[in-house]
Amino acid sequence: MLKGHLDMLILSVLARRPRHGYAIIEDLRATSRDALDLPEGTLYPALHRLERAGLVAGTWSEASGRRRKSYALTPLGMTTLTEERRTWTRFSAAVGAVLEEVPWPSIS
Amino acid sequence: MLKGHLDMLILSVLARRPRHGYAIIEDLRATSRDALDLPEGTLYPALHRLERAGLVAGTWSEASGRRRKSYALTPLGMTTLTEERRTWTRFSAAVGAVLEEVPWPSIS
DNA sequence: TCCGATGCCTAGCATTGCGAGGTATGAGAG
DNA sequence: CTCTCATACCTCGCAATGCTAGGCATCGGA
DSSP states (O other): OOTTOHHHHHHHHHHHSOEEHHHHHHHHHHHTTTSOOOOHHHHHHHHHHHHHTTSEEEEEEEETTEEEEEEEEOHHHHHHHHHHHHHHHHHHHHHHHHHHTOOTTTTO | OOTTOHHHHHHHHHHHSOEEHHHHHHHHHHHTTTSOOOOHHHHHHHHHHHHHTTSEEEEEEEETTEEEEEEEEOHHHHHHHHHHHHHHHHHHHHHHHHHHTOOTTTTO
16 A cells, blocks of 8 residues: 555656656656556556646647547645655654664564 | 555564553654654554454453553564565565666655 | 557545534543 | 532544545557
């Protein structure tokens, strides 16, 4: 489970450059070295959500007989990403602080 | 939202020493320096879930007129915690890797 | 010709966190 | 004495979320 951090990850990928859905999956898999592998049933609804919310803008195109919908970050998407990044940093630091208190054998 | 990492956090607190519900909230708030502040409506159902799953064991006690239910980690809870910790480490590293690729102004 | 990769989609489920409400006791303020 | 706050537990029901499982279509290579 990606548990609510999904949006941030998608926005992060799109912040680098616009991409279509399928490519987002591959990009995420690559930059995370296979740790993050989104099912399509997860990604596409999420993209639609983000589009409805105005965080990304999708445009259809046709490349070699295949229809693609490319998504780009909107200004609102950018500010949202920045904010979510801040939240993530705080959150992961807090979790880290809690975990550090845990005694052996949890250090692994 | 704690998004699925809730169990790990609760188990982490209990790994240090058994605690009753209310104390878990305070403990978490303290070790995270106020970053993590669980609502009771979040914690108690979670504890019941964990108890049903056999990850923690609850025992009632009476201290100065107040009934308390103290929870302790079971062996299964300990192994689960270790596993979830590993998952968290991998996950947060992966997210970190993705975020690092994001261009300005997300470096903040 | 047929399969796998590309590329998109939806319906419906199960889980989860949380807000809102409820109960009861003890301590301290006024 | 009363009232409020902190302690300490609980449940109901909502809203969101991620995912499984299905579906459709095209292209390239075996």
